[in-house]
Amino acid sequence: MFPANIEHYSRPATIDEALATSARFEDGEAMFIAGGQSLMQAMKSRMTRPRCLIDLQAIAELRGICPDANALSIGAMTRYATIAADERLSGYFAALRDAASHVGDRQVRNRGTIGGSCCWNYVASCMPAVVLALGAEMQLRAAGGASRSVAAEDFLIAPLETARTEHEILLGLRFQAPAGRGGSAYQKWGLVKDALPVVGVCVAVTLDAAGRCASARVGLAGLSAGAHRATAAEQVLLGSAGDAAAIAKAFDAAAEAAEVQGDKWANTAYRQNLIRTLGQAVATSAFARAAGSKE
Numbered sequence: 001m002f003p004a005n006i007e008h009y010s011r012p013a014t015i016d017e018a019l020a021t022s023a024r025f026e027d028g029e030a031m032f033i034a035g036g037q038s039l040m041q042a043m044k045s046r047m048t049r050p051r052c053l054i055d056l057q058a059i060a061e062l063r064g065i066c067p068d069a070n071a072l073s074i075g076a077m078t079r080y081a082t083i084a085a086d087e088r089l090s091g092y093f094a095a096l097r098d099a100a101s102h103v104g105d106r107q108v109r110n111r112g113t114i115g116g117s118c119c120w121n122y123v124a125s126c127m128p129a130v131v132l133a134l135g136a137e138m139q140l141r142a143a144g145g146a147s148r149s150v151a152a153e154d155f156l157i158a159p160l161e162t163a164r165t166e167h168e169i170l171l172g173l174r175f176q177a178p179a180g181r182g183g184s185a186y187q188k189w190g191l192v193k194d195a196l197p198v199v200g201v202c203v204a205v206t207l208d209a210a211g212r213c214a215s216a217r218v219g220l221a222g223l224s225a226g227a228h229r230a231t232a233a234e235q236v237l238l239g240s241a242g243d244a245a246a247i248a249k250a251f252d253a254a255a256e257a258a259e260v261q262g263d264k265w266a267n268t269a270y271r272q273n274l275i276r277t278l279g280q281a282v283a284t285s286a287f288a289r290a291a292g293s294k295e
């Protein structure tokens, strides 16, 4: 199926040019397009019918991965394939590579972007759960130049809904580096390998000098509420040594507390079991990475 007629296509070279083009249209008439991996489907099905498409691909300042001692910055237009290939994303940031390596197929990973995934905020997307667990700050700019930063949990409101206002561009994501040792991991389970998950779990932990869990954040994907934190699991992990008993207890708590839907892909008990098994695997991996494992 082809999209409906698009009257105006623009491929700006700068953020300001993109914002100025967007501001010339009424609300809902102009849309930014990143990798097109979600938007093209929405346009073909007539779920969205923009009059104007503003293609962000030529804007170099929206691309790139920049780690320093205090923080990691990732441009909104950075593609999954680039994230998956970047070996600097280890330890506390390893979950980004875990997720990016298995989003869709090779074509989706070569086109799709981290910013597009977060702005679309599809119910089963991997990246929103990861950026929640890693406590990202979403950096936005509006026409006229006003910039703001929004915590991922305030940005990701509900499936297909974010705090981004009409005409605002997501510039990138900024992740604070952990004060001490940190590790994270992400895994998903889907009916088809490398496709949207039935359930996905991300765990990010930091350790104190004694090797105890000083902070824990858990993000879930695939549930009807969309990406959200599993605070019940986080509370159990805090202060633990990341041993098998504590991890099992944490993900029993997460499975009990989660509002799980049953559908044609999995019933509620199956999803709860996925939260337990995936959660235990990723938490084990996150603690091992925090302790120095390169796996």
Ligand SMILES: Cc1cc2nc3c(=O)[nH]c(=O)nc-3n(C[C@H](O)[C@H](O)[C@H](O)COP(=O)(O)OP(=O)(O)OC[C@H]3O[C@@H](n4cnc5c(N)ncnc54)[C@H](O)[C@@H]3O)c2cc1C
Binding pocket: 031, 032, 033, 034, 035, 036, 037, 038, 039, 040, 056, 076, 077, 102, 103, 104, 105, 108, 111, 112, 113, 114, 115, 116, 117, 119, 120, 122, 124, 125, 126, 127, 164, 168, 169, 170, 171, 194, 195, 196, 197
């Ligand atoms: C076959 C297939 C399999 C997939 N499997 C998975 C999977 O396993 N896991 C997973 O998480 N996802 C999966 N996806 C979805 C994929 O991750 C999409 O790439 C992603 O959801 C959208 O990113 P995009 O760059 O393509 O954005 P687009 O589709 O171009 O845009 C999405 C939305 O974000 C807006 N937008 C994009 N960038 C910006 C910006 N910088 N500022 C403001 N607004 C912006 C657009 O206007 C649009 O509304 C799959 C998709 C396909 C087609």
